[in-house]
Each structure stands twice: as C-alpha cells, then as structure tokens.
Amino acid sequence: EIVLAQSPGTLSLSPGERATLSCRASQSINLNFLAWYQQKPGQAPRLLIYHASSRATGIPDRFSGSGSGTDFTLTISRLDPEDFAVYYCQQYGSSPITFGQGTRLEIK
Amino acid sequence: QVQLVQSGAEVKKPGASVKVSCKASGYTLTSYAITWVRQAPGQGLEWMGWISAHNGDTRFAQQLQDRFTMTTDTSTSTAYMQLRSLRSDDTAVYYCARLRLGVLSSAFDYWGQGTLVTVSS
Numbered sequence: 421e422i423v424l425a426q427s428p429g430t431l432s433l434s435p436g437e438r439a440t441l442s443c444r445a446s447q448s449i450n451l452n453f454l455a456w457y458q459q460k461p462g463q464a465p466r467l468l469i470y471h472a473s474s475r476a477t478g479i480p481d482r483f484s485g486s487g488s489g490t491d492f493t494l495t496i497s498r499l500d501p502e503d504f505a506v507y508y509c510q511q512y513g514s515s516p517i518t519f520g521q522g523t524r525l526e527i528k
Numbered sequence: 529q530v531q532l533v534q535s536g537a538e539v540k541k542p543g544a545s546v547k548v549s550c551k552a553s554g555y556t557l558t559s560y561a562i563t564w565v566r567q568a569p570g571q572g573l574e575w576m577g578w579i580s581a582h583n584g585d586t587r588f589a590q591q592l593q594d595r596f597t598m599t600t601d602t603s604t605s606t607a608y609m610q611l612r613s614l615r616s617d618d619t620a621v622y623y624c625a626r627l628r629l630g631v632l633s634s635a636f637d638y639w640g641q642g643t644l645v646t647v648s649s
Contacts, residue, residue: 451631453633453635455635455636457573457636459573464623464639464640464641464642465565465573465623465636465639466639467634467635467636467637467638467639470633470634470635470637471633471634471635474634476634476635476637477637508572508573510573510575510635510636512627512633512635512636515587516575516587516589516590517563517575517578518575519572519573519574519575520572521572522572522573
C-alpha cells in the first residue's frame with residue numbers, strides 16, 4: 421500500500437498570499453496518477469488536479485499541481501477567501517487507492 | 529450535466545446491514561466505474577472500492593472486502609453499496625464518485641452528496 425504524507429498539517433495564511441502544500445509518497449506513483457481534492461465543511465470533496473498537474477473542469481488557474489515520482493505539490497497562487505478548506509492528495513495508480521491525511525488551510 | 533444523487537441518511541443497529549444507492553445521470557454509466565469513499569466524523573477520506581459499470585470488475589480495500597458488496601443496475605443507471613455486520617466505527621458519511629479506469633483516468637471527477645450512516649444501539 422502506498423502511504424501519502426501531507427505537510428504541513430495546518431497552514432495559516434492570509435487572502436492574497438501564496439499557498440504551497442506538499443504530498444510525499446512512500447513509493448513512486450504509477451503513471452503519476454496523483455490527484456488533489458478540496459473539501460469544505462459539510463460538502464463532498466471536489467477534484468482540483470488529476471494526473472499530478474491537470475486541472476479539473478471549472479477549476480480556476482490559480483490552482484496548479486506539480487511533481488512526479490514520490491514528491492508532489494499543490495500551489496494556490498493567490499488565496500481567495502473561498503479557498504480556505506481541507507486539501508487531500510490521493511494516488512489512484514495502484515490498488516489500494518489511498519489518500520493523504522489532509523492539510524487544513526486556515527485564515528491567518 | 530453529470531450528477532450522482534445518493535439515498536438518504538440511515539440509522540442502523542450493530543450487526544445490521546445497510547444499502548446505499550447512487551443514481552447517475554448526464555453520462556453513460558457503462559463508460560465509467562463507480563467508487564465508494566467514506567469519512568468518519570472529523571476524520572479523513574477512506575477509499576472502500578470500485579466497480580466497473582461496464583463489466584462488473586471490482587477492487588476492494590482489503591479491510592472491508594469480507595463484508596462489503598458493490599453492484600450496478602444499468603437499466604436504472606444506479607450503483608449500490610452494501611455493508612454488512614455493521615459496527616459503531618462504520619458510522620460515517622459514505623460517498624460515491626465517478627472514476628474512469630485506465631490510462632486516461634481523471635481520478636474521482638464527480639461525487640455524490642454523501643449519505644450519513646449512523647450505527648448505534
């Protein structure tokens with residue numbers, strides 16, 4: 421099973437700042453099948469990024485993904501108030517599919 | 529537009545079973561798989577398994593495979609999950625999501641609204 425470690429656990433930033441979230445895998449992810457999701461309280465997760473760097477339909481271009489192999493990054497270039505949420509990375513390249521433990525992005 | 533609409537909240541006693549439905553619309557069910565994810569209160573996301581609506585192939589999370597079943601009904605574009613021998617730690621919100629299998633996969637691109645299953649005596 422591929423274990424995903426997200427850091428930091430909590431990130432405190434202000435609107436307009438840049439956010440950098442990290443996801444490190446215990447082994448190389450097949451086909452770079454790494455996704456990022458945003459979840460707000462009481463809502464289902466929303467797909468932001470798939471295949472490490474492809475933005476999902478309707479996702480603003482301030483969200484970008486990068487990385488390959490075992491190290492991946494989600495960057496939010498300029499934080500909007502609606503971006504404060506929990507973010508999960510996920511690998512879907514091998515079974516079992518696994519999620520990271522999440523990074524909480526909170527308003528400073 | 530693609531939509532996944534799940535059945536309503538359930539309250540079950542320990543040892544019982546629960547069945548949750550996920551009705552798909554806006555796309556051809558058999559072109560994708562349906563996957564199930566759960567989230568215990570205040571916790572992260574746990575993948576449970578997926579089922580191909582095309583040929584019925586399945587993959588399960590090992591810790592659940594003995595008491596977890598997934599099915600699809602292509603005539604009604606509905607997927608189902610059933611969890612048996614419920615325990616208190618099965619209390620969670622259960623989500624279905626769409627998944628394209630293979631090299632063109634775009635992860636879990638559409639999600640249902642979630643179904644709260646509470647297990648309590």
